[in-house]
Amino acid sequence: MPKLLVSKWLNTHDEISVAKLRGNVVLVYVFQMLCPACILHSIPQANKIHQMFAPQKLQVLGLHSVFEHHDAMKEHSLRAFMHEFKVKFPVGIDKESIRRKGTIPQTMEKYAMQGTPTLLIYDKNGELKFQEFGHMDDLELGFILGTLISEAVS
Amino acid sequence: MPKLLVSKWLNTHDEISVAKLRGNVVLVYVFQMLCPACILHSIPQANKIHQMFAPQKLQVLGLHSVFEHHDAMKEHSLRAFMHEFKVKFPVGIDKESIRRKGTIPQTMEKYAMQGTPTLLIYDKNGELKFQEFGHMDDLELGFILGTLISEAVS
Amino acid sequence: MPKLLVSKWLNTHDEISVAKLRGNVVLVYVFQMLCPACILHSIPQANKIHQMFAPQKLQVLGLHSVFEHHDAMKEHSLRAFMHEFKVKFPVGIDKESIRRKGTIPQTMEKYAMQGTPTLLIYDKNGELKFQEFGHMDDLELGFILGTLISEAVS
Amino acid sequence: MPKLLVSKWLNTHDEISVAKLRGNVVLVYVFQMLCPACILHSIPQANKIHQMFAPQKLQVLGLHSVFEHHDAMKEHSLRAFMHEFKVKFPVGIDKESIRRKGTIPQTMEKYAMQGTPTLLIYDKNGELKFQEFGHMDDLELGFILGTLISEAVS
Numbered sequence: 001m002p003k004l005l006v007s008k009w010l011n012t013h014d015e016i017s018v019a020k021l022r023g024n025v026v027l028v029y030v031f032q033m034l035c036p037a038c039i040l041h042s043i044p045q046a047n048k049i050h051q052m053f054a055p056q057k058l059q060v061l062g063l064h065s066v067f068e069h070h071d072a073m074k075e076h077s078l079r080a081f082m083h084e085f086k087v088k089f090p091v092g093i094d095k096e097s098i099r100r101k102g103t104i105p106q107t108m109e110k111y112a113m114q115g116t117p118t119l120l121i122y123d124k125n126g127e128l129k130f131q132e133f134g135h136m137d138d139l140e141l142g143f144i145l146g147t148l149i150s151e152a153v154s
Numbered sequence: 155m156p157k158l159l160v161s162k163w164l165n166t167h168d169e170i171s172v173a174k175l176r177g178n179v180v181l182v183y184v185f186q187m188l189c190p191a192c193i194l195h196s197i198p199q200a201n202k203i204h205q206m207f208a209p210q211k212l213q214v215l216g217l218h219s220v221f222e223h224h225d226a227m228k229e230h231s232l233r234a235f236m237h238e239f240k241v242k243f244p245v246g247i248d249k250e251s252i253r254r255k256g257t258i259p260q261t262m263e264k265y266a267m268q269g270t271p272t273l274l275i276y277d278k279n280g281e282l283k284f285q286e287f288g289h290m291d292d293l294e295l296g297f298i299l300g301t302l303i304s305e306a307v308s
Numbered sequence: 309m310p311k312l313l314v315s316k317w318l319n320t321h322d323e324i325s326v327a328k329l330r331g332n333v334v335l336v337y338v339f340q341m342l343c344p345a346c347i348l349h350s351i352p353q354a355n356k357i358h359q360m361f362a363p364q365k366l367q368v369l370g371l372h373s374v375f376e377h378h379d380a381m382k383e384h385s386l387r388a389f390m391h392e393f394k395v396k397f398p399v400g401i402d403k404e405s406i407r408r409k410g411t412i413p414q415t416m417e418k419y420a421m422q423g424t425p426t427l428l429i430y431d432k433n434g435e436l437k438f439q440e441f442g443h444m445d446d447l448e449l450g451f452i453l454g455t456l457i458s459e460a461v462s
Numbered sequence: 463m464p465k466l467l468v469s470k471w472l473n474t475h476d477e478i479s480v481a482k483l484r485g486n487v488v489l490v491y492v493f494q495m496l497c498p499a500c501i502l503h504s505i506p507q508a509n510k511i512h513q514m515f516a517p518q519k520l521q522v523l524g525l526h527s528v529f530e531h532h533d534a535m536k537e538h539s540l541r542a543f544m545h546e547f548k549v550k551f552p553v554g555i556d557k558e559s560i561r562r563k564g565t566i567p568q569t570m571e572k573y574a575m576q577g578t579p580t581l582l583i584y585d586k587n588g589e590l591k592f593q594e595f596g597h598m599d600d601l602e603l604g605f606i607l608g609t610l611i612s613e614a615v616s
Contacts (some may be wrong), residue, residue, distance in 0.1 A: 034238045037404065174564060295604065299608060304613070377546070385534035388530075
């Protein structure tokens, strides 16, 4: 299960919990709402996967990891963004750094991410199988999802 | 010359004035920073025209006309957006409505625009020749620009 | 194993045989060299899959099924097409109809295909799992390939 | 007027003559039917211009200049190609070289073209203003057309 350090979840009434995701392949799209590659490529791909693979034991999540322009990407702005770009899957807000406010948030630091977009892919047992910086090609991603969903839970 | 009701210009030290634009074809891209069609199509086209036609007696301007999600699209957010999307041409902030705050801004109302993106094209004499809601095709727009730039100032 | 009725194989020195393909997922791109959707979408996708998934127990094949403009799509034309479009996987020429020359070729008729492009996908046991007329989305196709390659040979 | 050395015109009942084109801006798309960049970019652009600018004193022409795979691109193949790709403007067949058959055709040699696609643009007086190898951007091409159509015939 993804160890995401999240201050708040949007687009969901439930806690995103270990119990809930167990047995599902989990995709986490780490993004910033004002990151061009995220808007042009990752969010459309995430929306598409969320729609196509809903019944396939696959859960798409977003993680809003703000590491620059913090004032321009607060929760109310993120909500407006998600409304305009029709993001329907749960999105967590990456916890702000305690030591150094206005810098890299906690999950982003923990995973040593290089920036956004970053894609995290977990298998049904909650093990992180892929962490990729930049956009992943549809064919390659589809192949990974087909492979991971075919695996049995151990 | 465009009669734009602007509270502040960004990306320019000068006032955008009649005298300055006289003799130039002027393109005004009216947008909202969280409008998907603006981000996907209009801003890239505006950037491209700004780069391609700089020496051609053509001036590209932006007008940020916020008619929804006002809190998410204030000046500091717009500045972050312009930095991330590499917008280098002058952008004016459409004046807020006096009577009814948080609704349609003044230039947008004056021109009876239907939404964003809207493109305003003025000839060298400052006369509004085209007002188009939605994205305009590159071939058609290039043709209009070639035609208007070929005209003499009257 | 695909029951393809082929008069000649190009791009391969070997016979494309049951023994050879057994244990592989097999994709057959049925196309005509002058079919716009084949050129714009299917051949590029086939080339990409051929390059990406070579080591993955996956075999890409082409089948040239000419059902119109027969004179314009003979073997020497097909060879020029394959050279120009960098088709590197084996391509079979669908056998001409015996009864009615210049009409629908034998494999196309046998499978009751509606036209080109058509994609045939076989699992590792040689069973036809998908027959799709028109272009298949990259995400969906990647998912199918990941699923089929994960299956054991029975 | 373009000095095109053409053995036969397709898609037109008239001779393409000086008198007919005088006063029109003339675009000549030089292509080979099995040239990938021609199929992917030039023919679609030519079709679009032919449809958009018909009433604008603009004539789109094609020139089929075969310099390789001659057997695969004879007239009957070209006709099938034009049918499939919905080419509705007149297309001339570049005259075969007399001295060296199966090499570069006469117009292509005369203009010292580097390959296909090549775009020739003539003003209303029949003067060649642009000769560009490779695909020309829509915005730039639209701009050139708008400029040339605005010129008076001298």
